[in-house]
Amino acid sequence: MDKNKDYIPLADGLAIYKQRQSKNWYIYLWDKESKEPIRRSLRISDKIKAEHEARFLQMAHERDLEGSILSKPSKLVKSVVKKLTDELECERDKLKISYKKNKSKNKKNLSSDNKYKEYSRTINIYNSFSEKLANINVKELDYVHLKLFYDEYNGKICKTQITYMNLAVKTILEYCLTQRLIKSLPQLPKIKSKTGKTNKYFTQTDYNTIVNKILNKSPKNKIAKENNQLLLQAFKFVTETGIRPGNELIKIQCSDLSVEKIQNRKYWILQIKGGKRAEKDGVRRKIVISEKAVSYLKSIILNFNNELASSMSESFFLSHIKQNKDQYLFSRKNGHTPDYTTLFGNLRNEIIDELLEKELVMYSCRHTFITNQLKRDANINVVAKHCGTSTDMINKHYNHLLSMMKPNELLENIYSVDDEVKYAPITDDMMLKVGVNTREEYIKYINKMVDEYESNEPELDEDWMNKQSELLT
DSSP: OOHHHHEEEEETTEEEEEOTTOOSEEEEEEETTTTEEEEEEEEEOOHHHHHHHHHHHHHHHHTTOOOTTTSOOOOBHHHHHHHHHHHHHHHHHHHHHHHHHTTTTOOSOGGGOHHHHHHHHHHHHHHHHHHHHTTSBGGGOOHHHHHHHHGGGTTTSOHHHHHHHHHHHHHHHHHHHHTTSOSSOOOOOOOOOOOOOOOOOOOHHHHHHHHHHHHHOOOSSHHHHHHHHHHHHHHHHHHHHOOOTTHHHHTOBGGGEEEEEETTEEEEEEEEOOSHHHHHHOOOEEEEEOHHHHHHHHHHHHHTOTTSOSSOOHHHHHHHHHHTTTOBTTSOTTSOOOOHHHHHHHHHHHSGGGOSOTTOOTTHHHHHHHHHHHHTTOOHHHHHHHHTSOHHHHHHHHGGGHHHHOGGGTOSSOOOGGGGGGGSOOOHHHHHHHTOOSHHHHHHHHHHHHHHHHHTOOOOOHHHHHHHHHHHO
16 A cells, blocks of 8 residues: 555544555544544545545544444344354353363263353353344344343243343343444343242152152163162252252262251251352351251262162261262262252153142252241241241242141131031930930930941942943943
């Protein structure tokens, strides 16, 4: 380029120039904010007019009044989202490679890694956003467009999912802002979270049905057998402790168990370091667990250590957890963690006709624990602390059960359906007919009549019954 002819400085950070084989002049304008030059065609072939236009655009830019020439070229939503998605997928791939290189050191699944889950979750939201608003020009993206996307999820996702969605959409919009594709961030629409169903908890009958089903299963391969053994102990452990069946469960290591002295008695203590509170706020709580809960952990160790005896002493168990601090108790031998939610869902579907409650999920174990604590009138503050939740949440989700749990606190006279005859109206005429004088004598008379009827009930004629059955069929 001949600078004397084709490049003309006009001011500090401002010039016009021509490119080869182009009749029009271009502007060179240094952007102090982005610290990058802006180069655009002025679409003017006359040099004098190009100089005037360049000076005008510099003034407009400094006063934030720039027009379409200086603004970034328009882009569609799908192209912006694709760029962000590609970047995240690249980061996720790096994580995969890192896991493969250190496979022997990793004690858990890649899918359970928080960063990996975050990448995958955000990519899914990006894809949904792009599908809905793919061909919208980013410059035109406003509240109405965003509402169109958000309305798809109104009342269908939980509060946590809404939070994740807001973060992902904000990332898209902030990228557009920093790239000067938009001038301001549009407001994010607000939607309602889905209404949670009444928390389902186990009856003792359903609990026994589930345990017996797991015990009687005969898995075909080694992994399925391990999964089945772990599901049994996980199911019982969560029901006994009330912890969350997600990361709070699967992140338990031997090092999280200890014995502490409380009020002159020794108790087993479990430190909870996984779960949404630990991940979000860095909160790690300690809870006291029962001997029964500890026995389930012992069963896991026994199942996966064939050289051990069929039972272990407390001292041996303590020794084992000290020597194997990094062991994840609810993982398979190869370090991979089963998806307990899916395993339980499959099991429930197999025996759904045998269950009284058809909508049980793995989380129902936690609901059962809290429900049982409320039934026995445990201090709600202690229950909340133990479970890593708030009293408000317990009141919101469980207080509807209290009137059913303690009918004696609502009814002055407690009764049972079996006592119905005891409180039935008995008149003088009724007593006179059977020759008794008091209510108690009348009840005895009625009970005696029932007993005599049941003892003298005639036997059925089986031949006659068979003939009737044949007729019916």
